[in-house]
Amino acid sequence: MGLTKSSxxxxxxxxxxxxxxxxxxxxxxxxAGNPNVGKSTLFNSLTGMNRHTGNWPxxxxxxxxxxxxxxxxxxxxxxxxxxxxLMTHSAEEExxxxxxxxxxxxxTLVVCDATCLERNLNLALxxxxxxxxVVIAVNLMDEAEKKGLSVDCALLSSMLGVKAVPISARKKxxxxxxxxxxxxxxxHRADIVRYPTEIERAVAMIEPDIKYLLPEELSPRWxxxxxxxxxxxxxxxxxxxxxxxxxxxxxxxxxLLRAKEYLASCRMTGEVFHDAIxxxxxxxxxxxxxxxxxxxxxDYDALDRKIDSVITSKPFAYPLMxxxxxxxxxxxxxxxxxxxxLLSNVLFGFEDVxxxxxxxxxxxxxxxxxxxxxxxxxxxxxxxVMLPPMAIxxxxxxxxxxxxxxxxxxxxxxxxxxxxxxxGKQALTACMGLGCNAAGVVGCRVIDSPRERLxxxxxxCFIPCNGKFPTIIALISMFFVPHGNFLSSVLPxxxxxxxxxxxxxxxxxxxxxxxxxxxxxxxxxFTLELPPYRRPEVGKVIVRSVFDRTLFVLARAxxxxxxxxxxxxxxxxxxxxxxxxxxxxxxxxxxxxxxMGLDGVILMAFILGFPANEIVVPIIIMAYMAGGTITExxxxxxxxxxxxxxxxxxxxxxxxxxFSLMHWPxxxxxxxxxxxxxxxxxxxxxxxxxxxxxxxSCILVSSICKMFI
Amino acid sequence: xxxxxxxxxxxxxxxEVLRLNTSGPMRRRLMxxxxxxxxxxxxxxxxPSGDPSAYMIRGAVxxxxxxxxxxxxxxxx
Numbered sequence: 001m002g003l004t005k006s007s008x009x010x011x012x013x014x015x016x017x018x019x020x021x022x023x024x025x026x027x028x029x030x031x032a033g034n035p036n037v038g039k040s041t042l043f044n045s046l047t048g049m050n051r052h053t054g055n056w057p058x059x060x061x062x063x064x065x066x067x068x069x070x071x072x073x074x075x076x077x078x079x080x081x082x083x084x085x086l087m088t089h090s091a092e093e094e095x096x097x098x099x100x101x102x103x104x105x106x107x108t109l110v111v112c113d114a115t116c117l118e119r120n121l122n123l124a125l126x127x128x129x130x131x132x133x134v135v136i137a138v139n140l141m142d143e144a145e146k147k148g149l150s151v152d153c154a155l156l157s158s159m160l161g162v163k164a165v166p167i168s169a170r171k172k173x174x175x176x177x178x179x180x181x182x183x184x185x186x187x188h189r190a191d192i193v194r195y196p197t198e199i200e201r202a203v204a205m206i207e208p209d210i211k212y213l214l215p216e217e218l219s220p221r222w223x224x225x226x227x228x229x230x231x232x233x234x235x236x237x238x239x240x241x242x243x244x245x246x247x248x249x250x251x252x253x254x255x256l257l258r259a260k261e262y263l264a265s266c267r268m269t270g271e272v273f274h275d276a277i278x279x280x281x282x283x284x285x286x287x288x289x290x291x292x293x294x295x296x297x298x299d300y301d302a303l304d305r306k307i308d309s310v311i312t313s314k315p316f317a318y319p320l321m322x323x324x325x326x327x328x329x330x331x332x333x334x335x336x337x338x339x340x341x342l343l344s345n346v347l348f349g350f351e352d353v354x355x356x357x358x359x360x361x362x363x364x365x366x367x368x369x370x371x372x373x374x375x376x377x378x379x380x381x382x383x384x385v386m387l388p389p390m391a392i393x394x395x396x397x398x399x400x401x402x403x404x405x406x407x408x409x410x411x412x413x414x415x416x417x418x419x420x421x422x423x424g425k426q427a428l429t430a431c432m433g434l435g436c437n438a439a440g441v442v443g444c445r446v447i448d449s450p451r452e453r454l455x456x457x458x459x460x461c462f463i464p465c466n467g468k469f470p471t472i473i474a475l476i477s478m479f480f481v482p483h484g485n486f487l488s489s490v491l492p493x494x495x496x497x498x499x500x501x502x503x504x505x506x507x508x509x510x511x512x513x514x515x516x517x518x519x520x521x522x523x524x525x526f527t528l529e530l531p532p533y534r535r536p537e538v539g540k541v542i543v544r545s546v547f548d549r550t551l552f553v554l555a556r557a558x559x560x561x562x563x564x565x566x567x568x569x570x571x572x573x574x575x576x577x578x579x580x581x582x583x584x585x586x587x588x589x590x591x592x593x594x595x596m597g598l599d600g601v602i603l604m605a606f607i608l609g610f611p612a613n614e615i616v617v618p619i620i621i622m623a624y625m626a627g628g629t630i631t632e633x634x635x636x637x638x639x640x641x642x643x644x645x646x647x648x649x650x651x652x653x654x655x656x657x658x659f660s661l662m663h664w665p666x667x668x669x670x671x672x673x674x675x676x677x678x679x680x681x682x683x684x685x686x687x688x689x690x691x692x693x694x695x696x697s698c699i700l701v702s703s704i705c706k707m708f709i
Numbered sequence: 710x711x712x713x714x715x716x717x718x719x720x721x722x723x724x725e726v727l728r729l730n731t732s733g734p735m736r737r738r739l740m741x742x743x744x745x746x747x748x749x750x751x752x753x754x755x756x757p758s759g760d761p762s763a764y765m766i767r768g769a770v771x772x773x774x775x776x777x778x779x780x781x782x783x784x785x786x
Contacts, residue, residue, distance in 0.1 A: 085741045088734060119743065119769040271732060278740040286743075286767065308763070308770075309754065317757040411772050415758025418774065424761070525735045527742055528772040530763060 026067075026074045029182060030099055032127055033111035034120050035082030036404065036531040038139045042111055042169035043079040044544065063095060070179055078105065084119070084529070086126045087278065090448045097234075100131050102241035104217040107133045107185045109178075114144035114151050114166070115300075115532055118289035125193050125281050128162060130222040133185045136164040137178055142171060143534065148297030156292045161189045170537055190219040193284045196276050198266040202228055202259040209252040213244045227256055228263065229273060304533050308408070317412045325500065328396050330493040333473060336388035344384035351376055366573075374569025375562050382561040382614050383554065385470045390435075390550045393466055397435055398545035402536035406431060410528055420508055421515040421523045423452040430456075430507060433463035434500070436553050437669040440465075441676055449524035455514050457673060458686045461665040462507035462693075464500055467557065467613040471660050472499050474617050478640040479653035503661050510689055518685075556668055560611035568608055568619060582623055596695060597655030597702025599647065606659065611667045616660065651705045655698045662694030711785045715764070716778035718752040724783035725749055731780035743767040744781055 033039040047066025064079040080099055081092035100108050108131045112120035117138070128134050138151055156164040163181040167174040194200065203224045210220040210227070218238070226234045227246065239246055246252060263269055268276065310316050354376060358368040400406055406428055414424030425447050433440030440460040447453040464472065476495045515521065571581040582604065589607075590600030605619035621639065624646050643652075664687040665673065674683040718724050726748045729736050743766050744750070751765040761772040773781075 087741060088737060116768050118767050122741070122743070271736070274737060275740065275745075278737065279745040282740065282743050282745050282767075289768075304770075305753065312754060312757060312763070314757045411756050411761065411763065412758065414772070414774070415756055415760050418760060424772075523774075523776075525738070525774065525777040527738060527777070528761065530770040530772060532770075 026076055027107075027182070028076045028078065028103075028105045030078050030080055030103070030105035030108045031111060032080045032096055032100060032108055032123070033082060034084050034113065034116075034123060035529070037082070037111050037113040037116075037120065038169045039082060039111045040079060041537075041540070042137065042139065042167070043077055044540075045169055045172055046075075046175070047077050063099065071183075073183070075179075075182075078103075083123065085123055086130070088448075091445050094237075097130075098237065098241070100127060101218060101238070104215070105131075107135055107182050109135050109137055109182065111137045111139050111169075113532075114138045114140045115147055115149060117151060117293055118285050121285035121288055122281060124160070125284055128160060128188065128192055129190050129225075130219050132187050132190075132217060132219060134162045134188065135178070135181045135185050136160065136162060137169075138164055138166045139169050140534075141166045141173070142168045143532075147300040148295065149300055150294050150296070152292045152294070156288065159288050159291065160192055170540070190221040193281050195225075195280045196268070198263060198268045199225075199228070199273070199276060202263050202268075205259040205262065206252065206255045209249070209255045210246075213246065213249060213252070215242060218242065225277065228259060229277065301532065307533060308530070311405075311408055312412055321409060321412065322497070324400075326493060326497045328393065329469075329496050329500075330490070331396065332389040332393045332469070333493055333496070334489065335392045339388040339391075340384055343387065344380070347380035347384055348377075351380060369573060370566055370569055375565040378561050378565030378568065378615055378618070379558055381618050382557055382612060386467065386557060386614050387550070387554055389469060390466050390553060391546060394435055394545040394549040394553075395542045397431070398541045398549070399536050399538070402534060402541055404531050404533045407528060407530050411530060414528070416508060417511070418523055420455075420511040421452075421521065422455050422511050423447045423449060423523065423526055424528055425526065426452070426456040426459075426511070429460060430463050430504065433460045433465060435466055435549065437461045437463065437465045437665055438556075438672040439549075439553075441669060441672045444676065448526070451519050451521045452524060454677065454682065455511050455519055457676060458514060458682065458689055459507045459510045461669055461686070461690055462503050462510055462662065464503050464661055465613070465666075466553075467666065468660055469496065470614060471617050472496055472657055474636070474639070475653045475657050475660075477636050478643065479648075479650045499657060499661060506662060506693060510693060514689075557612045557614065560667055561615060564608065564611040564615060568615075568622070571608075572622065586623060595702070596659065596698035597651055597705070598659065598698065599652070601646070602652075602656055602659075606663055609666075610664065613660070613666055651702060651709070654705075655702050658697050658701060659694045662690045662697065664691050713783060713785065714779045715750060715752075715773070715781035715783050716762070716775045718750070718778075718783060718785065720752050720754050720762075722785060723749060723751045724785050727782045727784055729780060730782055731777075735777060735780070739777070739781065742769070742771055749786075750781075750783065 031039055031043055043064070043066060047068050063081065065076060066079070067074065067076045069075070078099065080096040083090070083093045083096050086093050086097045086100075099105070108127055110120075110124045110127050112124060124134075124136055136156070138153055138156070141151065144151060151166065153164045153166045163185065165174060165178045165181050167178055195203075203221060206227065207220050207224050210223050214220055214223060223238060223246075226238070235246060238244070260269075263273065311320055351372060355368060355372050358372060409431060410424045410427040413427040417424045417426050426444075428446065429440045429443040431440075432443045437460050440463065441457050444453050444456045444460070447456055473492050473496060476492045480495060481491045568582075571585070574581045576584060586600035586604040588600070589603045593600050593603040596603075601620055601623045605616045605623065608619050609616040621642065624642050664670070670683060670686065673686045674680065677683065712727065714730075715724065715726075726744050726746055728746060729739055729744065731739070748767065753763040753765055753770060755762045756772070761774045762778060763770055763772050764778075
């Protein structure tokens with residue numbers, strides 16, 4: 001984690017989140033738990049909108065921090081990545097383990113799913129072993145009751161030695177009690193999980209020598225086990241973060257040597273040792289769960305199994321996925337039409353007001369042009385074109401995520417990914433990419449194998465994101481849809497679905513290509529959990545996805561669109577020898593673009609659209625009109641007339657669509673790829689890969705079409 | 710022959726884990742999800758693409774690819 005040695009508690013928060021700590025008395029609570037147990041719901045209901053976060057919010061890939069005040073106390077909650085265990089070395093487990101061990105939260109709150117307690121206890125037991133103050137929140141008690149399961153939390157508390165509070169995060173039930181437990185949390189026993197006698201003896205041999213080296217916040221028992229296990233990576237993490245030299249301590253070294261010799265004499269080494277550790281935790285979870293859970297209905301999960309047997313079945317799985325994709329796209333397109341028009345009327349109306357203000361202030365012509373007709377116009381276009389479909393798409397996507405459908409998509413598609421030597425979880429990141437490729441790239445962290453993660457990361461922008469939809473839809477409506485009948489409402493959706501399917505096919509092709517060339521390797525093993533289905537909370541989903549995702553992505557697009565608007569205006573209005581810079585550039589690109597079935601202006605628009613894909617069509621219109629600024633959203637037929645005047649045919653439209661589907665990632669995505677891979681080389685490959693696919697397919701399609709026309 | 714590997718367990722059948730035939734991180738992960746000796750596992754279904762298969766392991770549904778499931782040695786019951 002790279003925390004400085006002195007930092008702890010509230011100090012760490014200011015270091016991670018770049019904010020100043022509220023006070024020294026701030027009470028820091030780390031939220032840990034398996035994925036999909038309502039951890040984020042709890043986090044949101046505790047902290048509201050009052051939070052700071054690094055990357056893609058809404059999904060806890062990065063850690064988010066939020067605060068609240070209760071009973072005169074300042075609380076900070078840190079939402080750690082959801083993990084099933086803390087024993088392996090995936091990125092998410094390392095972040096969670098690092099925070100729990102080294103950031104010294106006042107309490108670690110482990111959120112468990114009452115409907116799947118045994119599995120959740122595995123993590124809870126590991127955290128109890130490593131962290132001195134723990135509270136367990138048994139969430140989804142209402143769901144469990146409905147399924148005929150009951151959990152005896154009093155018994156659970158006494159068995160684990162830490163307070164277990166039954167809650168329902170979505171209904172905000174028992175939250176007061178949860179806070180009381182957090183305040184009262186005190187040092188507890190670390191030896192709830194008992195290991196075979198040989199291991200316990202070895203731990204006892206070295207624990208006294210470890211104890212005085214460690215701060216109170218780190219359990220010596222846990223460190224002893226890591227030392228005996230020879231877990232070098234964790235040990236160096238400990239040494240780095242705590243600032244102790246465990247391997248250099250002479251007393252510890254000699255007792256550790258003795259302990260290891262003893263273990264060797266009992267043949268408790270290597271795999272046998274590992275096995276004993278893991279099985280002891282699993283068995284303790286099993287024993288605990290069997291005592292505290294009473295099952296009233298044996299087939300409590302019958303409904304889930306029935307749903308699974310339909311949506312993952314051979315005849316229905318793929319048609320259902322297609323239908324769902326088509327439906328979401330249709331809803332995003334048709335539902336967005338009216339608000340889009342309304343927004344653009346309002347925003348472009350305001351442009352005249354703005355220009356008037358500039359005029360009355362006697363602002364120079366170029367300033368008005370740059371700020372109003374350059375920056376504001378592009379901004380207005382991006383907002384009115386992007387906001388409505390996103391405001392529909394993201395809540396729908398979040399809904400599917402909440403219900404538990406996304407892992408089923410990964411399950412259904414894994415066979416295809418395996419054929420490309422890739423990981424099935426790439427399906428999840430591809431789904432995210434439909435919303436925003438940068439988000440999809442960050443989402444690739446869920447893939448453990450570095451090779452497979454890179455493949456998912458480099459191919460994510462083959463999935464057209466929201467920002468490309470308007471371009472593709474505009475081209476479809478102009479050139480491929482007969483107007484005036486009912487087909488004109490359904491056909492664009494069908495064709496967009498087709499375009500996305502083509503994108504997905506190309507993603508598979510690119511993944512396969514990578515796995516056969518620069519990223520050779522065999523698929524690593526993976527486990528994919530299919531969580532129980534949950535009834536989503538529609539209201540909260542809408543609020544969360546609008547605030548966390550829609551506005552976040554929109555703000556990012558706006559931030560890059562504004563300067564882009566100015567650059568475009570400058571290029572269109574700076575003349576060299578009577579010709580605008582924009583025209584000079586586009587005539588330069590023209591010969592090559594023609595080869596691809598495009599023209600110089602279109603290719604130029606894609607290059608200028610690097611900050612945001614949404615502005616490609618507006619730039620084309622602007623360049624054709626030679627007006628020097630992006631025009632208002634004229635009617636589709638006027639746009640078509642303009643395009644046809646400039647030599648467009650359906651082949652041009654087809655090639656433009658293909659290139660829109662496959663070219664370099666947008667600036668935000670590229671920056672994210674650079675950040676995630678930490679290497680310029682992979683960032684360059686992420687540009688070259690889709691661009692070469694795009695160029696080649698455009699040249700192929702246009703030359704084939706030319707042969708027949 | 711009631712002893713085989715988890716990948717050969719037919720849909721709807723229940724088995725008991727005997728041992729794991731793998732080492733390293735995957736062994737760790739399989740044990741972590743609860744596949745230790747004497748654990749009951751039911752095969753719930755197969756992905757429409759043929760692989761992976763879904764298994765009920767200790768109250769959780771987990772999908773495993775054929776290669777990985779084949780390292781889990783089981784006894785059908």
